[in-house]
Amino acid sequence: MSQSKFSNLRLSADLLGNLETLGYEAMTPIQAKALPFILEGHDLIGQAKTGSGKTAAFALGLLSSLKPEQYLVQSLVLCPTRELADQVAKQIRKLARAIPNIKVLTLCGGVPMGPQIGSLESGAHIVVGTPGRIEDHLRRGRLNLKKVNTLVLDEADRMLEMGFQDTLEKIIEQVPKGRQTLLFSATYPKEIKSIAKRFMNEPELVQLESSHDDSSIQQHFYQIETKEQRFDALCILLLEHNPQSSLIFCNTKREAQELADKLKQKNFSVAALHGDLDQRDRDQTLIRFSNKSVAVLVATDVAARGLDIDSVDAVINYHIAQENEVHTHRIGRTGRAGAAGCAYALYNSKEQYKVAQLGLYLDRDILPEQLPSRVLLNKIPTQAAMATLKIDGGKKQKIRPGDILGALTGENGIAGSEVGKIDIGENWSYVAVSRDKTKAALRKLGEGKLKGKSFRVRRL
Numbered sequence: 001m002s003q004s005k006f007s008n009l010r011l012s013a014d015l016l017g018n019l020e021t022l023g024y025e026a027m028t029p030i031q032a033k034a035l036p037f038i039l040e041g042h043d044l045i046g047q048a049k050t051g052s053g054k055t056a057a058f059a060l061g062l063l064s065s066l067k068p069e070q071y072l073v074q075s076l077v078l079c080p081t082r083e084l085a086d087q088v089a090k091q092i093r094k095l096a097r098a099i100p101n102i103k104v105l106t107l108c109g110g111v112p113m114g115p116q117i118g119s120l121e122s123g124a125h126i127v128v129g130t131p132g133r134i135e136d137h138l139r140r141g142r143l144n145l146k147k148v149n150t151l152v153l154d155e156a157d158r159m160l161e162m163g164f165q166d167t168l169e170k171i172i173e174q175v176p177k178g179r180q181t182l183l184f185s186a187t188y189p190k191e192i193k194s195i196a197k198r199f200m201n202e203p204e205l206v207q208l209e210s211s212h213d214d215s216s217i218q219q220h221f222y223q224i225e226t227k228e229q230r231f232d233a234l235c236i237l238l239l240e241h242n243p244q245s246s247l248i249f250c251n252t253k254r255e256a257q258e259l260a261d262k263l264k265q266k267n268f269s270v271a272a273l274h275g276d277l278d279q280r281d282r283d284q285t286l287i288r289f290s291n292k293s294v295a296v297l298v299a300t301d302v303a304a305r306g307l308d309i310d311s312v313d314a315v316i317n318y319h320i321a322q323e324n325e326v327h328t329h330r331i332g333r334t335g336r337a338g339a340a341g342c343a344y345a346l347y348n349s350k351e352q353y354k355v356a357q358l359g360l361y362l363d364r365d366i367l368p369e370q371l372p373s374r375v376l377l378n379k380i381p382t383q384a385a386m387a388t389l390k391i392d393g394g395k396k397q398k399i400r401p402g403d404i405l406g407a408l409t410g411e412n413g414i415a416g417s418e419v420g421k422i423d424i425g426e427n428w429s430y431v432a433v434s435r436d437k438t439k440a441a442l443r444k445l446g447e448g449k450l451k452g453k454s455f456r457v458r459r460l
């Protein structure tokens with residue numbers, strides 16, 4: 001217990017006293033693991049979610065290295081949404097109470113520029129904001145980051161998901177190289193690894209759960225006989241487990257399309273992905289699946305190869321793969337980045353020899369399990385969480401993710417937390433919004449302007 005006391009850290013007496021006033025008695029696990037590194041000035045990647053106490057971890061770090069008498073921006077915190085930025089700024093202010101006259105400024109999109117320009121002119125020690133708006137101020141020469149010594153990328157995975165990679169890079173390039181960089185993210189996809197490699201200096205990696213390997217993916221096998229039983233079994237598994245995203249593998253293109261059509265008839269949120277579709281359809285399907293507007297993707301192995309999706313909740317082998325390596329590759333799509341993964345496989349007596357081979361390959365006994373109750377077949381499938389809006393404007397029209405986020409979340413708009421992945425192409429953009437906010441989002445984008453122009457927007 002004594003190990004997780006804040007008083008064991010090299011924190012100033014004022015900060016410690018304030019923590020006591022706030023009722024923070026002991027460090028949370030992420031604080032206990034990360035703060036010693038942070039306070040020693042190391043770069044750090046923290047795999048932590050909201051609610052873990054990560055904000056206080058980086059806030060105490062940046063407050064400890066702050067020079068209050070220098071009225072210059074010394075810390076920059078980048079967040080994916082205005083709501084998070086407001087929340088983070090509020091927490092930093094609470095923790096900064098111990099130090100007199102610390103100015104924390106929030107700079108977010110979706111609100112008028114005027115007041116922000118005024119605040120920037122009067123200066124701040126700490127800036128918390130969203131990437132699009134920060135880059136705007138930088139480009140117009142209103143924000144000077146030359147004295148920043150701590151850079152925080154909060155919910156970095158969400159920022160990348162929302163398409164802020166280029167914007168982030170432009171901002172990071174303007175922060176002095178000798179800075180300390182702290183990156184927090186709930187997941188650890190390869191894009192984060194690449195950012196870390198390019199912009200961080202030998203970062204410490206702090207994870208709460210141990211990262212996952214393929215052997216900890218739970219695999220379940222079910223024996224069926226007829227074609228009808230196979231289809232029913234699939235529906236039962238989907239209805240029982242309700243995965244937000246699931247990938248179903250078929251061995252042929254034709255089977256993938258037929259299965260997707262049948263699932264659609266049963267009201268599942270589904271799309272097919274195989275080589276007989278034209279490139280545009282395949283691209284749109286991938287966008288809709290990766291932004292969670294489609295819950296079930298039925299694919300062939302070849303088509304799924306190019307799938308740049310970090311993790312799905314469930315992988316279902318509609319038929320056992322022809323080769324053991326293919327099977328392992330398929331199920332490796334689930335359970336990445338510390339998330340729990342589930343893989344299901346259906347087979348009939350003709351495929352039993354493949355299951356036996358797979359058992360030898362995996363070095364385990366594979367026993368068929370009993371399927372959940374058929375009563376589930378009366379259940380209505382859960383719809384996808386998001387819907388995709390297509391905007392007829394993209395890079396060529398100079399549209400950036402921040403413009404779309406700002407247009408959606410401004411006055412009378414939807415909350416930043418209702419906005420999902422943003423994908424920007426040459427002449428088009430796709431943005432995912434919470435399904436139940438589709439109308440409001442369409443109205444807001446339809447009424448508003450992007451880069452001073454109106455664009456056609458429709459739901460896919």
Ligand code: AMP
Binds near residue numbers: 023024051052053054
């Ligand atoms: P966060 O994950 O940063 O959003 O923090 C979640 C909540 O936990 C915030 O309301 C913090 O004020 C609170 N909190 C953070 N650290 C501690 C701590 N060591 N003890 C008690 N509460 C904390």
